[in-house]
Amino acid sequence: MSPWEVLSFAAAGLAANKVRSALTTLGILIGVGSVILLVAVGNGSSQAVQASLQGLGTNTLTVLHTGAGGFGPAASRSSNQAPKDLTLADAKALLAGSGVKSVSPVVSTSETLTYQGASHTVSSFTGTYPSYFEASNSPIRKGTYFTNSDVLNARKIMVIGATTATDLFGSASPIGQKVYVGGVPFTVTGVLKKKGSSGLQNADDTAIAPLSAIEESLTGYGTLNNIVVQAASPAVVNTVQSEITSILNKRHGVTSANADFQVLNQATLLSATSSTSHTFTVLLGAVAAISLLVGGIGITNIMLVTVTERTREIGIRKAIGAPRGAILGQFLAEATLLSVIGGALGVLAGLIGSRFTIVGVKPVVVPSSILLAFAVSVAIGLFFGGFPASRAAGMRPVEALRYE
Amino acid sequence: MARQPAGGPATLPQAPARPLVIQLEEVTKTYGSGEAAVHALRGVSLEVAARDYVAIMGASGSGKSTLMNIIGCLDVPTTGRFFIDGIDSGALDESQLAVVRNRKIGFVFQSFNLIPRMSALANVALPLAYAGVGQAERRRRAEAALALVGMESRMGHKPSELSGGQQQRAAVARALVTAPSLILADEPTGNLDTRSSHDVMDVFDRLNAAGRTIVVITHEGDVAAHAKRAIRVSDGQIVDDRRMADPDGYPPLWRQGEPA
Numbered sequence: 007m008s009p010w011e012v013l014s015f016a017a018a019g020l021a022a023n024k025v026r027s028a029l030t031t032l033g034i035l036i037g038v039g040s041v042i043l044l045v046a047v048g049n050g051s052s053q054a055v056q057a058s059l060q061g062l063g064t065n066t067l068t069v070l071h072t073g074a075g076g077f078g079p080a081a082s083r084s085s086n087q088a089p090k091d092l093t094l095a096d097a098k099a100l101l102a103g104s105g106v107k108s109v110s111p112v113v114s115t116s117e118t119l120t121y122q123g124a125s126h127t128v129s130s131f132t133g134t135y136p137s138y139f140e141a142s143n144s145p146i147r148k149g150t151y152f153t154n155s156d157v158l159n160a161r162k163i164m165v166i167g168a169t170t171a172t173d174l175f176g177s178a179s180p181i182g183q184k185v186y187v188g189g190v191p192f193t194v195t196g197v198l199k200k201k202g203s204s205g206l207q208n209a210d211d212t213a214i215a216p217l218s219a220i221e222e223s224l225t226g227y228g229t230l231n232n233i234v235v236q237a238a239s240p241a242v243v244n245t246v247q248s249e250i251t252s253i254l255n256k257r258h259g260v261t262s263a264n265a266d267f268q269v270l271n272q273a274t275l276l277s278a279t280s281s282t283s284h285t286f287t288v289l290l291g292a293v294a295a296i297s298l299l300v301g302g303i304g305i306t307n308i309m310l311v312t313v314t315e316r317t318r319e320i321g322i323r324k325a326i327g328a329p330r331g332a333i334l335g336q337f338l339a340e341a342t343l344l345s346v347i348g349g350a351l352g353v354l355a356g357l358i359g360s361r362f363t364i365v366g367v368k369p370v371v372v373p374s375s376i377l378l379a380f381a382v383s384v385a386i387g388l389f390f391g392g393f394p395a396s397r398a399a400g401m402r403p404v405e406a407l408r409y410e
Numbered sequence: 411m412a413r414q415p416a417g418g419p420a421t422l423p424q425a426p427a428r429p430l431v432i433q434l435e436e437v438t439k440t441y442g443s444g445e446a447a448v449h450a451l452r453g454v455s456l457e458v459a460a461r462d463y464v465a466i467m468g469a470s471g472s473g474k475s476t477l478m479n480i481i482g483c484l485d486v487p488t489t490g491r492f493f494i495d496g497i498d499s500g501a502l503d504e505s506q507l508a509v510v511r512n513r514k515i516g517f518v519f520q521s522f523n524l525i526p527r528m529s530a531l532a533n534v535a536l537p538l539a540y541a542g543v544g545q546a547e548r549r550r551r552a553e554a555a556l557a558l559v560g561m562e563s564r565m566g567h568k569p570s571e572l573s574g575g576q577q578q579r580a581a582v583a584r585a586l587v588t589a590p591s592l593i594l595a596d597e598p599t600g601n602l603d604t605r606s607s608h609d610v611m612d613v614f615d616r617l618n619a620a621g622r623t624i625v626v627i628t629h630e631g632d633v634a635a636h637a638k639r640a641i642r643v644s645d646g647q648i649v650d651d652r653r654m655a656d657p658d659g660y661p662p663l664w665r666q667g668e669p670a
Binding site for chain 1: 525
């Protein structure tokens with residue numbers, strides 16, 4: 007018998023019990039579909055987290071002031087070494103690092119902006135250098151950035167975030183308008199592109215002005231909140247981190263054990279998050295795999311019923327000379343056909359399901375999960391169909407014929 | 411009484427060149443063991459030559475079904491030897507027995523035993539499929555076999571759409587489609603009315619007249635009357651072996667030219 011005939015025999019066998027076959031197929035369908043869909047959801051959420059982290063800027067390191075002097079007990083520091091603040095001089099010293107592309111000193115304060123009676127409190131009113139826009143991955147949508155000469159001259163101009171723009175100006179264009187910050191007028195020169203919120207902080211609720219302008223009118227000269235350092239390439243980020251650490255250690259007269267600053271590495275954060283979301287994906291996949299296994303057991307169950315039901319038919323086939331292999335092949339083919347159809351429909355269902363947003367996550371299908379889920383479903387048909395099929399093939403014709 | 415296997419006082423006037431299709435040598439069959447043992451056959455010796463037409467008769471529990479299972483290679487003897495077409499069934503493994511059943515024996519059962527989901531044609535073609543015959547050839551031979559039993563107009567029907575007589579004729583077509591050495595029928599008219607029984611027995615007569623070897627197991631006297639030789643089994647032994655017609659001649663109730 008040709009393989010084609012074996013298949014058509016199997017299809018006829020399944021068609022004899024359409025509802026039962028359909029329900030068994032459904033088990034595999036759900037298993038395969040959920041493997042594909044849940045892995046896609048896990049993958050999608052991991053990509054969303056990574057994208058929002060990348061929105062913070064890649065290749066960047068943030069130097070923060072830690073007043074308590076690292077995590078060590080205060081007593082471990084000698085008394086003549088009071089924690090030193092981050093200063094503009096510190097920032098300029100960091101430019102000496104070999105892999106450093108730019109250094110942006112940052113002062114940040116929460117201020118209320120008013121425009122023609124409307125007022126809005128920004129969570130971070132940031133004063134910095136123009137290089138900050140690139141380092142923090144904040145491209146402009148409308149208008150212009152401020153320049154180094156604006157910083158030198160302490161011009162009262164600013165670039166605002168998308169949320170700030172709509173809150174203050176509604177649909178009107180903010181470019182060229184004067185906004186009062188603590189009584190000081192600032193002219194809006196540009197609006198940033200929408201970033202979307204990342205975590206608790208709304209990245210679009212911001213205003214950025216030249217460092218000197220804010221220091222002059224609002225915060226006074228002296229302390230920086232942080233320093234954003236951009237590395238030349240992803241490869242040198244770690245080198246730059248250690249350079250920064252050693253430069254600041256020297257300047258502040260501290261060691262790594264009692265440092266009064268902390269360097270945050272965006273890449274480290276990224277890899278920590280992605281390993282978390284990887285675990286999440288694996289867990290989801292495992293849950294789905296269990297449902298696929300249950301679907302496989304469903305196949306065994308239904309094939310056992312089928313074999314018992316068709317005992318007499320098996321006896322007839324054996325009496326007219328069907329070899330063991332033909333009977334084995336027939337029932338294996340039926341089981342495998344069930345799982346292949348279920349698997350194919352499951353892939354379809356998984357792909358359709360992953361087009362929708364699920365609990366706020368846009369699923370991203372992993373191609374290898376499709377291949378794996380489908381292959382596993384076929385293997386399940388062969389494996390779980392094997393026991394009933396070998397039971398059928400091992401029947402003795404006399405007893406099988408006597409079966410009513 | 412059981413006849414001796416080789417030679418022996420020949421009640422059969424057979425030419426020495428005529429091959430033996432069936433040869434049983436002191437065959438016994440015991441089910442179970444110890445005190446619960448059931449001796450279904452207690453030493454049966456029997457020879458059936460090609461072209462013969464044998465009725466095996468016996469009451470229920472006489473051992474005739476066990477005998478049929480052994481002759482049909484569905485079961486193997488506990489002791490003694492059974493040869494079909496000169497092949498020792500005891501020396502064959504399960505897969506070789508399957509081949510023997512496929513090539514050497516055509517079964518006709520009391521309850522027809524057609525596969526319900528398949529058309530008459532597909533049922534008849536099934537043994538050829540297991541024999542590895544190509545699809546076109548299979549169809550041609552199945553059609554020819556169905557025509558031979560007068561079923562050419564109902565080839566596409568499923569068993570449920572056929573009368574009992576038609577189902578049994580399809581089953582006969584399935585039995586002869588592989589051109590086996592032996593057609594083995596177990597109570598072929600047991601589930602049929604008189605008229606259908608007559609039709610089916612006519613088909614057997616015609617097949618035997620055309621040279622087929624036939625063994626019919628029955629408890630009905632009028633079915634046995636079609637055969638050339640009647641063997642009576644009782645309590646696991648052959649108690650009577652009667653020759654009713656020349657094994658090389660025509661079956662006693664067959665009339666040439668009679669439509670089947």
